[in-house]
Amino acid sequence: MSSSILTPSLRVVRQRTGNATSQLNCASYRTSQAYNPSSQFLGSTKIVSLRLSSSWWRCPSKSRSRRDGHFVRVNAVSSDQLGEPEPRSSEAGISGESGAPKVSLGKQIGNFKDAFWRFLRPHTIRGTCIGASALVAKALLENPQLINWVLLPKALRGLLALLCGNGYIVGINQIYDVGIDKVNKPFLPVAAGDLSVTSAWVLVLGLAALGVGLVSTNFGPLITGLYSFGLFLGAIYSVPPLRLKRFAVPAFLIIATVRGFLLNFGVYYATRAALGLNFQWSPSIVFITCFVTLFATVIAITKDLPDVEGDKKFNISTFATKMGVQKISFLGSGLLLMNYVGAIGAAILMPDAFNTRVMVTAHACLGVALVYQTWLLDSAKYSKEAIAGFYRFIWNLFYTQYALLPFL
Numbered sequence: 135m136s137s138s139i140l141t142p143s144l145r146v147v148r149q150r151t152g153n154a155t156s157q158l159n160c161a162s163y164r165t166s167q168a169y170n171p172s173s174q175f176l177g178s179t180k181i182v183s184l185r186l187s188s189s190w191w192r193c194p195s196k197s198r199s200r201r202d203g204h205f206v207r208v209n210a211v212s213s214d215q216l217g218e219p220e221p222r223s224s225e226a227g228i229s230g231e232s233g234a235p236k237v238s239l240g241k242q243i244g245n246f247k248d249a250f251w252r253f254l255r256p257h258t259i260r261g262t263c264i265g266a267s268a269l270v271a272k273a274l275l276e277n278p279q280l281i282n283w284v285l286l287p288k289a290l291r292g293l294l295a296l297l298c299g300n301g302y303i304v305g306i307n308q309i310y311d312v313g314i315d316k317v318n319k320p321f322l323p324v325a326a327g328d329l330s331v332t333s334a335w336v337l338v339l340g341l342a343a344l345g346v347g348l349v350s351t352n353f354g355p356l357i358t359g360l361y362s363f364g365l366f367l368g369a370i371y372s373v374p375p376l377r378l379k380r381f382a383v384p385a386f387l388i389i390a391t392v393r394g395f396l397l398n399f400g401v402y403y404a405t406r407a408a409l410g411l412n413f414q415w416s417p418s419i420v421f422i423t424c425f426v427t428l429f430a431t432v433i434a435i436t437k438d439l440p441d442v443e444g445d446k447k448f449n450i451s452t453f454a455t456k457m458g459v460q461k462i463s464f465l466g467s468g469l470l471l472m473n474y475v476g477a478i479g480a481a482i483l484m485p486d487a488f489n490t491r492v493m494v495t496a497h498a499c500l501g502v503a504l505v506y507q508t509w510l511l512d513s514a515k516y517s518k519e520a521i522a523g524f525y526r527f528i529w530n531l532f533y534t535q536y537a538l539l540p541f542l
Contacts (some may be wrong), residue, residue, distance in 0.1 A: 249323035250322035253337065254297075255304040257529050261393075261536075262300045265426075266293055266401050268536040272418060273405040275540055280409045288408060292401070298345030299361060303368030304353050305338040307379075310372045311398050317444035364396045382453045386434030394427025401530070418542050421480060422535075429474050429532055436466040436528055439521045459516045462523065467508040470531065474501035492541050500531060 145386045168343050198255040237245075277419060308315060308324045313326035323329035329337075330491050342365055349361045367388045378384040403413050408541060438445060438452035454462045481493030507527045514520035 135404075187286065196201055204279075209279055235534045245328065250337070251329040252321065252323045253305055253308065253329060254301045257526075258300055258304055259297060260533055261529065262296050262397070264533050265397055265536045266450055268295055268539040269401040269422075270405050271399060271540045272416075272422075273402055273409065276412065276416060277409055280411070282409075285408050288406075291352050292404060295345045295348040295352075295361065296397075296401075298341040298348070298362055299368075301341040302338050302345065302365060303340065303371070306369060307332060307372040308376070309334050309338065309495065310374070314441070314444045314448050314450065317447060318441040354407070357400055357404050357407075360396055360400050364392050367392055380450055382435075382456065385452070386431050389434040390427050390430040393430035393433070395423060398423040398426060417484065418539065421477070421488070421542070425473055425477065425535065426532075428469060429535065432469050433528060433532065435462055436525055439463060439525055440518065459521065460512070463508060463511055463516070466528070467504055470528075471501055474498070474504070484519050488542055492538070496538055500534065504531065 165183040181379040231308070232235045236292050280392050290513045291340065308322055309331060312325055312331070317320045320326060324331060324334050345361060346358070353361075371379050371388045373386065378388060402419050406413055419477055439459055441450075441452075442459060444450075445452050453465075457465075478494050481488045481490045481497075504527075511524045
């Protein structure tokens, strides 16, 4: 209580007698002194919960106790607890002195599933799934006579390998970014304490091993080499002593390489090989590879927009910390608009290679939507909510581009 002198004015909420025991819940006290910073009380009036037994007043608490023949402990409770019945150990199976309730096995499994899903970063999982599926679909539509459902299990193993690689890269980044994520992304499971660092290591190493095993047994040495190279780039992006994410240019080059070239070339090459075809660049695959490489560059520079506070605190050099949120949002939007204008120009100049109507209409609409979202961000004065919404919109454009690929 420190030096505060309390003058009680008790208000009886409930009184129960029996076996020489009485209970008084909800007693309010008003301090007669000004607020003392060293006191556990944060205002002039606090609500305390008391229990009166035949020999003393008592209330379970971890707070400091004071017994003068009657008062043993007092426990501060919030005002929103008033009127709620006090839990009994005989009814709830626990008491305030016996510790936390035991969590059921089903609840533990549910908590782990939730933490694991957040650990995988769902927006990147969606990007990998949509991108790989679109590339496979494009290769099949180019050679419909070679479609064979017997190849479906192999395709699914390939997709699983990609998801394992995705999980490894984003997972190892979370392991080495715990301090930063506590500021920038406190909802992530390692930063939030929902997943221990040891468990995270087990997951990332298991994902990497499973991914390499799947690729090496299904897709040959070239794809295995490219896959392993992608894992290597993901490691040096996050892991000291290199930790290239600290430097703006190497960071965006890694993201552009993995998301732009390795994914598109690797999936298309593996699909054609499974169909018994030699690799051959088609106009649409050249287009999507160039388009997504530039798009991945935009993701690389805009992903740091919501993280400026934590990056500055931990001396992480990004374009956003160097140039500011407004300039980077305009730069990202400008690069994407160049992409869309280039797509429209390619459709007009090469009508035999593309579906001109779809290319022009779709990319014009996406460009207009991008301008509108950039205007909304600027109108919101670059608040945290607006920045997060803008970054989500960038990813939605990414998904949409791959969804359009089979129809281009």
